[in-house]
Amino acid sequence: MTATSGTLLHQITDYANRADPYPLYAELRRTPVARQDDGVYTVSTYWEILSLLHDPRISSDVRNRTPQAGGDLPPEDDTTLPPSFLRLDPPEHDRLRRLATRPFGPPHSPRRIHDMGGDLVRMVSGLIDGFQGREQVDIVEDFAYPFPVMVICKLLGVPHQDEVLFHGWADAIVAALDPSPAEGPQERQRTAQRARTELGTYLAGLVEEHRRAPGDDMLSALITDHGPDGQMSPVELITTAVLLLIAGHETTVNLITNGTLTLLRHPEALKRLREDPDLAVPLVEELLRYEPPVQLLPQRTALADIDIAGTVIPAGASIWLMLASGNRDPRRFDDPDRFDPGRRDNEHLGFGSGIHYCFGAPLARLEAQLALTGLARRLDGPRLVADPPPYRQNPVLRGPRHLPVAFDGVTA
Amino acid sequence: MTVDGSARAFRQHGRVVVVGASLAGLRAAETLREEGFVGALTMIGDEPSEPYDRPPLSKQVLLGKVPADGTALPRRRALDAEWRLGVAATGLDLTGKRVRLADGQEVGFDRLLIATGTRARPWPRETEADLDGVFVLRTADDAARLERRLAARPRRVLVIGAGFTGSEVASACRERGLEVTVAERGPAPLVGALGGVIGAVAAELQREHGVDLRCGIMVTALEGDPAGRLKRAHLSDGTTLDVDVAVIALGAMRNTEWLAGSGLGAGPRGVACDAGCRAFDVHGIVTDDIFVAGDVARSPHPLFGYQFLSLEHWGNALAQAEVAAHNMISSGPDRRPHLWVPAFWSAQFGVNIKSVGVPPMGEELIVTQGSLAERRFAAAYGHQGRVIAAVTFDHARWIDFYREQIESAAPFPPVFANVDRRPEGLRPVGADFPDPALPTHGPTVTLSGYSPSERRVTFTPARA
Ligand SMILES: Cc1cc2nc3c(=O)[nH]c(=O)nc-3n(C[C@H](O)[C@H](O)[C@H](O)COP(=O)(O)OP(=O)(O)OC[C@H]3O[C@@H](n4cnc5c(N)ncnc54)[C@H](O)[C@@H]3O)c2cc1C
Numbered sequence: 010m011t012a013t014s015g016t017l018l019h020q021i022t023d024y025a026n027r028a029d030p031y032p033l034y035a036e037l038r039r040t041p042v043a044r045q046d047d048g049v050y051t052v053s054t055y056w057e058i059l060s061l062l063h064d065p066r067i068s069s070d071v072r073n074r075t076p077q078a079g080g081d082l083p084p085e086d087d088t089t090l091p092p093s094f095l096r097l098d099p100p101e102h103d104r105l106r107r108l109a110t111r112p113f114g115p116p117h118s119p120r121r122i123h124d125m126g127g128d129l130v131r132m133v134s135g136l137i138d139g140f141q142g143r144e145q146v147d148i149v150e151d152f153a154y155p156f157p158v159m160v161i162c163k164l165l166g167v168p169h170q171d172e173v174l175f176h177g178w179a180d181a182i183v184a185a186l187d188p189s190p191a192e193g194p195q196e197r198q199r200t201a202q203r204a205r206t207e208l209g210t211y212l213a214g215l216v217e218e219h220r221r222a223p224g225d226d227m228l229s230a231l232i233t234d235h236g237p238d239g240q241m242s243p244v245e246l247i248t249t250a251v252l253l254l255i256a257g258h259e260t261t262v263n264l265i266t267n268g269t270l271t272l273l274r275h276p277e278a279l280k281r282l283r284e285d286p287d288l289a290v291p292l293v294e295e296l297l298r299y300e301p302p303v304q305l306l307p308q309r310t311a312l313a314d315i316d317i318a319g320t321v322i323p324a325g326a327s328i329w330l331m332l333a334s335g336n337r338d339p340r341r342f343d344d345p346d347r348f349d350p351g352r353r354d355n356e357h358l359g360f361g362s363g364i365h366y367c368f369g370a371p372l373a374r375l376e377a378q379l380a381l382t383g384l385a386r387r388l389d390g391p392r393l394v395a396d397p398p399p400y401r402q403n404p405v406l407r408g409p410r411h412l413p414v415a416f417d418g419v420t421a
Numbered sequence: 422m423t424v425d426g427s428a429r430a431f432r433q434h435g436r437v438v439v440v441g442a443s444l445a446g447l448r449a450a451e452t453l454r455e456e457g458f459v460g461a462l463t464m465i466g467d468e469p470s471e472p473y474d475r476p477p478l479s480k481q482v483l484l485g486k487v488p489a490d491g492t493a494l495p496r497r498r499a500l501d502a503e504w505r506l507g508v509a510a511t512g513l514d515l516t517g518k519r520v521r522l523a524d525g526q527e528v529g530f531d532r533l534l535i536a537t538g539t540r541a542r543p544w545p546r547e548t549e550a551d552l553d554g555v556f557v558l559r560t561a562d563d564a565a566r567l568e569r570r571l572a573a574r575p576r577r578v579l580v581i582g583a584g585f586t587g588s589e590v591a592s593a594c595r596e597r598g599l600e601v602t603v604a605e606r607g608p609a610p611l612v613g614a615l616g617g618v619i620g621a622v623a624a625e626l627q628r629e630h631g632v633d634l635r636c637g638i639m640v641t642a643l644e645g646d647p648a649g650r651l652k653r654a655h656l657s658d659g660t661t662l663d664v665d666v667a668v669i670a671l672g673a674m675r676n677t678e679w680l681a682g683s684g685l686g687a688g689p690r691g692v693a694c695d696a697g698c699r700a701f702d703v704h705g706i707v708t709d710d711i712f713v714a715g716d717v718a719r720s721p722h723p724l725f726g727y728q729f730l731s732l733e734h735w736g737n738a739l740a741q742a743e744v745a746a747h748n749m750i751s752s753g754p755d756r757r758p759h760l761w762v763p764a765f766w767s768a769q770f771g772v773n774i775k776s777v778g779v780p781p782m783g784e785e786l787i788v789t790q791g792s793l794a795e796r797r798f799a800a801a802y803g804h805q806g807r808v809i810a811a812v813t814f815d816h817a818r819w820i821d822f823y824r825e826q827i828e829s830a831a832p833f834p835p836v837f838a839n840v841d842r843r844p845e846g847l848r849p850v851g852a853d854f855p856d857p858a859l860p861t862h863g864p865t866v867t868l869s870g871y872s873p874s875e876r877r878v879t880f881t882p883a884r885a
Contacts, residue, residue, distance in 0.1 A: 100791065
């Protein structure tokens with residue numbers, strides 16, 4: 010059966026509903042696989058999303074989409090850069106991801122993230138130290154944004170003083186990921202493309218520097234290391250660096266901000282975390298389920314007719330996988346709208362699943378755990394200044410634009 | 422879920438005995454408690470140790486990365502059971518409902534779970550098997566002994582049998598920089614489990630990693646020195662090989678001897694049971710109080726023509742234990758079938774191998790993703806026009822898709838377009854099993870549902 014609920018999806022992407030899209034997701038789940046007015050197929054239930062994430066008949070490469078399939082997506086890439094592995098299918102995807110993984114995680118670099126732990130703790134305390142003497146901060150500007158940026162710079166080997174440079178580039182690039190911008194999509198695209206080119210040029214310079222004087226960072230390793238797959242070409246290297254840089258912090262900002270917001274809305278959870286830092290581990294998993302930074306994946310395309318949940322998604326169709334909706338599917342999770350920081354059965358879709366499973370998941374987890382424990386432990390009497398806070402425009406990477414929080418003091 | 426009167430009473434006051442305190446036994450016991458069984462629970466195991474995990478024994482333990490006594494199974498909850506470890510069950514009195522123990526004691530039960538698993542098939546000639554330097558690998562003790570010997574850097578290790586265990590042992594030896602010869606009677610490694618096409622890939626993998634792989638060959642004798650230490654192996658091609666360690670990896674034998682004469686349908690191929698894990702007696706009549714789970718069980722699977730499958734898979738032991746435990750304390754319609762689709766994994770020579778379904782039932786095979794030459798691929802096995810199994814090499818993330826294909830009796834060969842399909846994946850080839858099962862025409866059965874309580878079989882008389 011095919012149902013149309015175009016207005017529903019429209020409501021979901023409508024900025025007016027950004028603060029609380031969850032009732033709309035619940036309505037969307039009534040038709041697990043729904044054809045929208047513009048031809049897009051939304052998939053909103055847990056098991057169906059999971060199954061499609063493991064389905065080789067689904068492509069992440071928009072070049073496979075038929076023109077009439079709807080769900081127009083701004084191309085991530087401009088004329089000078091090829092798509093990153095996020096938007097490629099195997100075998101290209103596999104090769105690039107393997108190459109990127111070598112200096113990042115197991116089996117070749119099992120300690121990279123673990124060894125950053127100390128630095129991360131210092132960054133968190135440094136930022137919170139900066140709250141001293143203030144009565145109110147913006148969690149986004151003063152904490153949740155600068156922290157992951159410092160981390161990704163350190164990881165990639167980007168000089169600290171250059172951070173400001175790409176703050177603006179990143180903003181512009183991410184803004185263009187919005188599939189339904191409120192106004193001026195063309196203008197937005199041009200700005201994003203310019204930002205991408207500038208960032209690419211900047212990174213190309215950086216790559217040259219690291220080639221001449223390699224350090225202990227990921228970029229240096231990517232440039233100098235030779236594995237069974239050989240090496241990335243210069244242009245692949247730059248595309249990958251752009252991806253890691255953008256994806257490496259734009260999502261974490263929202264994870265930390267959504268986390269802070271959720272904790273302030275659930276004071277008993279905040280209290281528990283303050284008393285028991287070990288709670289951070291399941292709590293962050295629950296956040297990834299309850300308020301995932303990536304709400305939906307709008308860039309999948311069917312390569313063949315796919316018969317699922319009583320509907321046939323035709324070859325060439327554009328598919329939106331509604332991760333945040335799947336995370337609240339009552340057929341999968343008990344009492345899904347309840348924030349339960351100790352939840353045990355919690356295989357959420359917050360990082361996706363399958364071959365595109367979030368590359369940076371181990372890092373994002375660690376950052377969020379340390380950031381939230383730091384805030385819980387050190388802020389005295391924290392409270393929300395505005396609830397809901399103002400949200401960012403983007404329905405894909407969803408999170409507050411600002412999160413003003415007042416407090417009585419900062420514990421040492 | 423409704424619990425009728427007798428089941429409720431059993432949950433309160435029943436006596437459950439579990440024989441075999443390993444993966445299946447432990448998980449069953451935990452499930453019993455989780456589902457509200459508060460009666461008496463006795464765990465009988467002939468190994469002295471607490472339940473531990475076996476897959477790491479041939480992997481991390483042989484590499485010296487994890488100590489042999491470091492693979493204890495994580496506990497999901499407190500069990501409040503009486504543990505009788507280090508004592509084997511030696512007999513079963515079906516009418517008197519008692520288990521006899523090696524120490525002469527007896528334990529009475531209302532319901533019994535048999536989870537005695539398998540043991541390594543020993544080298545057939547005892548005097549040769551007793552030579553110092555000859556090993557098998559099934560228990561933590563076996564692993565500890567073998568690891569110690571490998572750490573002493575023998576000059577050459579001979580692995581007899583290139584199934585999963587043998588191949589993993591060879592892989593560990595190479596990773597430790599030891600010279601290793603693998604002797605396999607069949608034409609290739611893993612050929613019995615995955616067929617000749619995939620076996621050829623495994624053979625290449627072994628040779629590339631420096632294994633001296635000899636197929637189509639049997640070890641005819643093991644020869645010791647006067648002090649009783651292994652020094653040489655004789656092969657069926659007339660050659661000899663100087664070795665100081667031999668690992669016998671000739672498969673497993675089911676631990677059913679203790680049930681001889683009990684009246685249960687137990688034999689060398691395991692204890693036959695229905696899909697609800699209830700054991701059959703010798704007449705083929707299902708018992709109501711004797712349950713079976715894990716490697717020792719043989720049960721019919723609707724998806725695979727109701728064939729009785731004996732599986733030696735970790736995941737099967739787990740799933741079957743949970744179903745058995747549930748059924749032990751439930752009655753009538755509350756009972757569930759064990760409809761798990763067979764699946765296992767292996768890690769060798771840096772490759773992650775996963776399989777779902779029953780590959781040996783496949784007549785044909787098609788590489789649907791990746792390529793055999795790159796040794797990164799997914800391949801589907803076909804049986805009478807449907808997908809019956811699949812295997813992946815370093816492509817594990819796709820495995821759920823193939824499981825769904827098997828569960829829904831998807832047509833073989835698959836015709837759809839998908840990512841990473843190469844020219845070699847456009848036509849099926851013979852799967853090349855040494856002894857292909859004879860095809861029979863049967864009805865089609867498909868599985869649906871996600872959680873155990875909603876798993877259902879749909880019976881379709883014939884596929885057009
Ligand atoms: C080295 C090795 C590697 C493996 N690797 C993998 C892998 O990678 N993937 C995979 O899917 N599977 C793997 N397996 C298989 C997996 O370990 C088994 O499927 C699983 O252990 C079966 O559990 P079980 O509880 O049914 O039987 P077992 O683990 O065999 O346990 C049975 C227990 O019962 C005891 N017992 C036997 N007879 C008696 C008696 N008469 N009285 C009391 N106790 C008795 C035994 O000593 C044993 O402790 C591996 C197995 C081995 C040995």
